[in-house]
Amino acid sequence: MTPPDIPRFPDGAVVSARALSQRVTTADGELTILSDVDLAVAPGETLAITGASGSGKSTLLGLLAGLDRPSAGEIVLLGARLTDLDEDARARLRAGRVGFVFQSFQLLPALSALENILLPLELAGRRDARARAADWLARVGLAERASHTPRQLSGGEQQRVAIARAFATDPQIVFADEPTGNLDVDTGARIIDLLFELNARAGTTLVLVTHDDALASRCARRLHLAAGRVADRVPA
């Protein structure tokens, strides 16, 4: 498979953030989750976001993917300034071009493994959807499990289906939030191998959140968060 054409983005990054802050009001007053985060991820680059629990990793990931609006700062994703877009426009921007892998897999229980991969393809209106889905299922080594529902799959198998789903539309960027968080060490390692292998082959940009140093060290770059601030930047 040839890597998709990577268009040139104005600032040369697939996703970038400047002076990003996220504050929420809770019962106990205002809470700052993120403050003053700057970052840029180049096409094909892999970035690990690390930090202690509650340090704001998932929040940052959600903002970068356009799932939420920041309180301050600016994000450019795939060449579009997210702050200028409303929720629906951001959704259209994501369609077919952004993939997700979650800690809790998030497969639809009523759909089979194959159909779960089919879902984003159908949503993006791809013509050869079924063939592509079958192809991706085979690539994650689950060709024989096509008709099984998530219930009938182990956690590792479910996450492999989720990875196939994330890559199936040939996205330009994949966001992963603790993809091994629910798996044992061995399975987790195999999932990571798969993730990086597929990513390398497709030349996709990968932003992943993790607790795991070993996993983080496999990424080209690492961004460490402490209490919502970027603590340091560790080149691989």
Place this chain on the structure above:
Amino acid sequence: MKLLRLGLWLLRRERASGEWRVLLLALVIGVGSVSTTGFLGDRFKRAMRDEGARFLGADLLVTSPRPVESWPAHRLIQSEALEFASMVSHGDTFQLTTVRAIDASYPARGTVKIAAQPFTPGTPSRALPPPGAVYVDQELLPLLGAQVGAQVQLGAAAFRIAGVVTEEPGQLGGVFGLAPRVFLRADEVAATRVLEPGSRVTYLYQFGGPPAALAAFTAALKPRLAPTQRLVGAREGIESLRGAFANTDRYIQLAALVSLLLAVAAIAIAAHRHALRHYDQAGLLRCMGATSGDLRTLYLIQLGTIGLVGSLAGIALGALLQTVLAHLLLPAAVARLPALGPAPLAAGVASGFVALAGASMPALLRLAQVPPLRVLRRDLPPLSGSAWASAGMSLVLLLGLTAWYAGEPKLVAIFVGALTGLALLLALLAQLALGLGRLVQRMSYGPLRFGLAQLLRHRFDSTLQLAAFTLALFLIALLALIRSDLVDGWRQQVPADAPNHFLVNIAPHQQQDVAAFLTRHHLAASELYPMVRGRLTTKNGQAIETTLPPEQTDASTLRRELNLSHTVTLPANNRIIAGQWFGDRRGAEISVETGMAERLGLALGDELGFAVGDQTLHATITSLRSVRWDSMQPNFFVIFAAGPLDDLPASYLAGVRIPDDATGVLPEFVRSFPGVTVLALDKLIAQVGTVFNQIIGAVQLLLGFLLAAGMAVVVATLLASLDARQQEAVLLRTLGAQRAYLAKGLLSEFVVLGLLAGLLAAASAEIAMALIAERLFDLPVKLHPWLWLALPAAGAALVGISGWLTTRHIVRVPPMQSIRALA
């Protein structure tokens, strides 16, 4: 297009999920119930509507108890007919019929269809039978055991049945088959010797012609009409009939509506749970790039599909069941009803969509607003307000649907009020019953204790389930009781020696002969009462209409002619309530039935005026009587003392008991006295009972929908608590509870629920029935032990089955798999 595919695809994948099934099921039940009645009502209405003129057989109809001598000048087509009740016999079989003696120009408008065989289409033809022959309603043949071509006896003459009437103007009178019609040539009435002076006859004058001529004629005729004569235009004839029908129809529709309303409740609950379970899916789809508009379209497509499939299935069910209903209600007339019409189809689909959309859209559309961040932050609260939005919307919807079906604000208010009251009462009862359940729970152990604990924990659900099921069981039981108690009870109350035949229209000169005949055959008979027909016109010198109590606006007693009688001995089943019985005193005194006195505001000492023929009689009320109408004895509203009625033309009436084994007596009587009409009371009661049973049977069939809707509510509420139950079951099983224990626990929960519903329903039905029997029908109150067994058993079985089917897999799934599914 893409969304259409995706929506249908996801729907197909999820069709096995409980919520869609409940949604669909509830929809089929709701639409099925309203379209069953809708279809039937529509067929009836169209049967009546087709054309006013065709229905009346004229553009204008004048009915009169006496011949009309002269008419205003006119150039209209005119036909004259007279109608009277008479016995027709074939061999030893007798049947009371309505004889219509017609001339060659009958009917003035429309056509009559005559067939050589009953229940065949028939060909348009003249209504006038050939000399020596009659045409009869097809219902008459089986009643007489006769066939076309057979000879029947009508009074003193014999006629050949030359054909059956399959379609005629004004056919609805015979629909219930109480007194099938016989068409006779007017010039052959004399030969039957049935009519004597004083015989009860209605003269029918039909007119047809251009509208202008009709209007002029009507204007000229109106001032000349006597109060007992009625002028019916084609339009108003239809309107009055349709109005009467529309009311009945509306009440049946309301009965069906209750099922639809329960279905709406089930839909709302199922949709709410569906939404709860699809937050993740919605969030995920938004992550993958679906806009909220996309999601809205997607869910609308799914809802629309369910709506369409459910409505169509409901309509198909309705179309099927209306046939059953039509056969139950009108076995004789089914063949005459027009085919299914398209109007109820639209109404069915509309109610289906309104119910589905109203009850489920608030929940489903909120799914489109799920923040995509939900996929990262599981702790995001489910959308607030959606439950209230659903409930509020459903409420508005229920009111809207009710208003639509009920038509008038007053009826809506009554219906909604009654329903709310009933719901509150049932909820209260359910709460009490659950309190009782707590007591039992304290004393029980093992699975039963566990099951009861579940029942009490889901208190809101349990109350809802209990109320829905109690309502269904209660209504069904009530109807069954009404059917068995009132009809049978009434029949049993009739004393063994009560008359089973009435001899009506005995001419004065036959009086002695009839009395002699009765003595000769040792028949127990009542006195021969004279009957004079007269109309109540004045009270204390004032026109009676102006003296009526304010609430008595439509006094049909006033328009009808009353049967006035006189006798010196107070009839056995009458009791003097006020004043004194006049006995053999002669003079202008009357005794009035109390009910009539109450309705018309009459009191002792009032002087009433009666129009009898062209004379006016005045008499003073000297006593008020209560009358046992169910005694089967001849009864009168107004009885005169000897004197005033003596010289007036009268016919006589007697009640007589003809033992079942005295088979030859009746034929001999009819041959000896051709003019006397014999009413077979027991047969008539049996026929009325049959009609009554048919109607109740039909309504009970509709209540079957209510039961099904109740089951849908149970399933929907159970589904809503399924996740929590599953979690609990998994926990219990990991802690060592055995499958059998869990299964017994679940089963005992539902069986107890069903038992409680059955008990509540039995209690409510007994109370309601006691009130009805005592207040309305004056029957002794009795208990129905079988009810206390049957209803709890039925409740336990039905709730047990629906509950078990919904929750059984909780027990079946191995804990490991459940844990994974819950993760």
